[in-house]
Amino acid sequence: MDRNQNIEKRILWVAERLFLEKGFSGTSTTEIAKAVGCNQALIHYYFRTKEKLFWDVFSPKVEQVVECLDAPLDENIGFFDRVRNIIDFYFGMLELDERLAPFIVNELIMHPARWEKFRERYLQSESRSSAFNRFELMVEEESAKGTIRNVLPIDILLNVMSLCISTFIMAPMGYARGECDSSTRKEYLTHRKQDVTELIINGLMPPRQ
Amino acid sequence: MDRNQNIEKRILWVAERLFLEKGFSGTSTTEIAKAVGCNQALIHYYFRTKEKLFWDVFSPKVEQVVECLDAPLDENIGFFDRVRNIIDFYFGMLELDERLAPFIVNELIMHPARWEKFRERYLQSESRSSAFNRFELMVEEESAKGTIRNVLPIDILLNVMSLCISTFIMAPMGYARGECDSSTRKEYLTHRKQDVTELIINGLMPPRQ
């Protein structure tokens, strides 16, 4: 954006855009340099390797996409509205930048090793966020009351993530039955968000007897 | 497999394995040649370009992953069992080769243009399979009877695809809370399949009044 910014930040900023659009293997340091308006050697001067530059872009994005499941904080609302809030917030975050979901998923597929650094942080029960722990408690409570079916809290969140992210992965097919204009796109996203919400909420109900 | 097979078929066979494991950009024709045990020029003699070779591998896989949603044919069973069958069959197909889901999704993300050739076939209502049309009829029927909530048939299938495919995309994280042994993996897949089924079935119920 601003020509006179710190060059290191400009490189990071341009790299972010290009990595998001074309992935790690699809983007060359030469290309980044050209877009920044500097020499390719400068990229390596600041970030030493392409891998390291990528990590500096990738890492905050992963945190965003995973930790965002925690975000909508304690208001005094019922369980189902709480779940609705989670979906709303999560979907909204992905909608803010539609390149985010494909970017993360692509890297998860192509370089699973990069995730090992996150596994510990997100899967060990000791290091789980307090928001997750509170959510877990709510689920157990509702389960005991019999207001929801028997289900693990982590599965609820996995299902929410899967359905939201898939919406954006499939978008290029979904809203392009012929033409790709932005109103068709918006319509597709709105419709999917609504159906995902209904599915999750309805799917939580205890089975009829 | 057999050393004395037709070389063209052996190239295709090896290319399939490598593309599935490392994607288009991660696999070089040189590498394929080495694995086949022939010269790199021979790949181009038979397939002209890497792109063409890839297409010959990719195309049948897409058909498999999309058309498999149609497959479990008419038995005389109720609607919910029919849906259960679809999930079972679809999940089972992906389980037969766990590289399939990541492969397809990765290519969908990195080269959306490749899908334009399939869009017409799968999204035009005139060219839809008769199995889909029959499924659509069943949904309308159940909807009219009030035995399921108000939902579009295509959304049911999108949700099934999303949840099944996501299971395999997330598998490297999912069953690797520390160790990756095959019993943990099997346990993870079984559990997710069951939860996905419950979610879909339960999510189809009409809301309580």
Next chain:
DNA sequence: GTCTATAAGGAGATAGAC
């Protein structure tokens, strides 16, 4: 049909001038 050799280009990274 299968080979060797090579063309033509792009990649990431570094040395060294300024």
Next chain:
DNA sequence: GTCTATCTCCTTATAGAC
């Protein structure tokens, strides 16, 4: 800090011998 020049390696594709 920023540049030019260059090293080394690897890619796809083709020409031409056998």
